[in-house]
Amino acid sequence: xxxxxxxxxxxxxxxxxxxFGHYGYEGTSLQNLLExxxxxxxxxxxxxxxxxxxxxxxxxxxxxxxxxxxxxxLESPGSAKMAISEIFFEAISVLKDDAxxxxxxxxxxxxxxVPHDSEIAEFFNQDLKRLEEAFYKALVRAQEQGxxxxxxxxxxxxxxxxxxxxxxxxxxxxxxxxxxxxxxxxVILTTLE
Amino acid sequence: xxxxxxxxxxxxxxxxxxxFGHYGYEGTSLQNLLExxxxxxxxxxxxxxxxxxxxxxxxxxxxxxxxxxxxxxLESPGSAKMAISEIFFEAISVLKDDAxxxxxxxxxxxxxxVPHDSEIAEFFNQDLKRLEEAFYKALVRAQEQGxxxxxxxxxxxxxxxxxxxxxxxxxxxxxxxxxxxxxxxxVILTTLE
DNA sequence: TTCATTTTAGACTGAATAGTCAATAATAGA
DNA sequence: TCTATTATTGACTATTCAGTCTAAAATGAA
Numbered sequence: 001x002x003x004x005x006x007x008x009x010x011x012x013x014x015x016x017x018x019x020f021g022h023y024g025y026e027g028t029s030l031q032n033l034l035e036x037x038x039x040x041x042x043x044x045x046x047x048x049x050x051x052x053x054x055x056x057x058x059x060x061x062x063x064x065x066x067x068x069x070x071x072x073x074l075e076s077p078g079s080a081k082m083a084i085s086e087i088f089f090e091a092i093s094v095l096k097d098d099a100x101x102x103x104x105x106x107x108x109x110x111x112x113x114v115p116h117d118s119e120i121a122e123f124f125n126q127d128l129k130r131l132e133e134a135f136y137k138a139l140v141r142a143q144e145q146g147x148x149x150x151x152x153x154x155x156x157x158x159x160x161x162x163x164x165x166x167x168x169x170x171x172x173x174x175x176x177x178x179x180x181x182x183x184x185x186x187v188i189l190t191t192l193e
Numbered sequence: 194x195x196x197x198x199x200x201x202x203x204x205x206x207x208x209x210x211x212x213f214g215h216y217g218y219e220g221t222s223l224q225n226l227l228e229x230x231x232x233x234x235x236x237x238x239x240x241x242x243x244x245x246x247x248x249x250x251x252x253x254x255x256x257x258x259x260x261x262x263x264x265x266x267l268e269s270p271g272s273a274k275m276a277i278s279e280i281f282f283e284a285i286s287v288l289k290d291d292a293x294x295x296x297x298x299x300x301x302x303x304x305x306x307v308p309h310d311s312e313i314a315e316f317f318n319q320d321l322k323r324l325e326e327a328f329y330k331a332l333v334r335a336q337e338q339g340x341x342x343x344x345x346x347x348x349x350x351x352x353x354x355x356x357x358x359x360x361x362x363x364x365x366x367x368x369x370x371x372x373x374x375x376x377x378x379x380v381i382l383t384t385l386e
Numbered sequence: 387t388t389c390a391t392t393t394t395a396g397a398c399t400g401a402a403t404a405g406t407c408a409a410t411a412a413t414a415g416a
Numbered sequence: 417t418c419t420a421t422t423a424t425t426g427a428c429t430a431t432t433c434a435g436t437c438t439a440a441a442a443t444g445a446a
Contacts, residue, residue, distance in 0.1 A: 024305050026220040040394045112217050156376035167360035183349035184356055187384050233424050
């Protein structure tokens with residue numbers, strides 16, 4: 001029928017995570033996007049809609065992908081406590097990788113929009129709820145497996161792990177020394193001891 | 194000599210923390226500021242300089258004030274462990290107060306500027322360093338007082354407490370339920386047990 | 387080759403942007 | 417009261433903003 005796109009919309013979406021993550025939503029201009037993505041103005045509008053549409057697509061894609069991985073790991077067979085540890089170690093390994101870490105900062109840009117964008121706010125609500133449930137169930141399993149003290153407050157711990165994981169990108173942004181992330185996560189995990 | 198200002202520059206500075214915290218740095222327009230602050234355009238430029246100047250003044254004023262309070266508490270006589278707890282309880286009490294919490298969100302707006310503003314980046318560097326040292330010394334005292342296990346990694350804990358405290362505003366922004374803050378902080382403090 | 391369809395390129399728009407300027411109003415000290 | 421100094425006001429500018437439109441270039445299927 002017609003010519004095919006000269007770019008891979010999925011790759012461009014990943015790249016837009018980096019750009020929005022670097023400049024923030026309002027801080028990102030169309031020009032930033034066009035130069036960074038290497039596509040034409042009209043291609044952007046035809047493929048993704050407005051700047052806000054692109055931002056929301058990028059945020060949802062990023063979070064859905066991460067959350068799916070985390071939940072899958074939490075529900076995987078074996079030690080639940082080990083699963084939780086690995087989720088955090090995997091996260092800091094991404095944040096230490098110069099190529100991968102850039103996408104993560106779209107989290108902070110998205111959180112900054114929560115007071116102004118009800119769609120994003122609701123999306124975070126749902127994401128946190130799903131993750132909290134998954135962490136909670138994992139903590140139940142950890143107790144059953146005898147790897148988590150019976151006196152631990154699983155509900156509080158689930159919320160804590162949730163928000164601690166969310167805070168990793170902020171720690172990474174503030175700390176040039178990657179060792180800080182190691183220390184930060186190793187202390188987080190002591191809350192399970 | 195001449196007439197005096199019709200506004201209190203200190204109060205206006207506090208109000209600008211709220212505005213920048215709500216909209217973010219780039220998301221805040223001059224019009225937002227003028228309407229929110231209730232002062233004239235030229236008054237703003239005469240008193241504070243450019244938008245960026247005002248932002249930096251607000252950020253520095255906010256952080257310096259908070260940090261001074263935290264360090265003073267950490268160096269105060271008595272139980273060092275109690276001091277650390279109180280710092281976190283005080284923080285969430287501010288974040289639960291509708292009138293006080295708004296200013297706090299300038300933290301997130303400021304952190305978002307770290308990659309683009311070397312002055313802010315350096316300021317955070319120094320602030321985190323000062324706080325980390327203060328936390329570390331408090332942890333040393335806590336060990337001396339017999340309230341912190343000898344095997345604890347004080348350096349890692351100091352960094353951890355630092356960044357956990359910094360992450361409180363993000364937790365508050367994402368959680369409508371203030372109980373989440375209680376749970377979050379109560380788990381944080383278990384790292385000292 | 388033809389043609390329907392889509393991408394691309396770049397000009398264009400009106401609104402909003404940060405910041406300046408000049409004129410007026412107010413006031414504290416002499 | 418006078419005057420030097422400052423605050424206030426609102427008009428103004430040049431730039432950048434997101435988004436639209438038109439036309440040319442490209443290309444897959446028939």
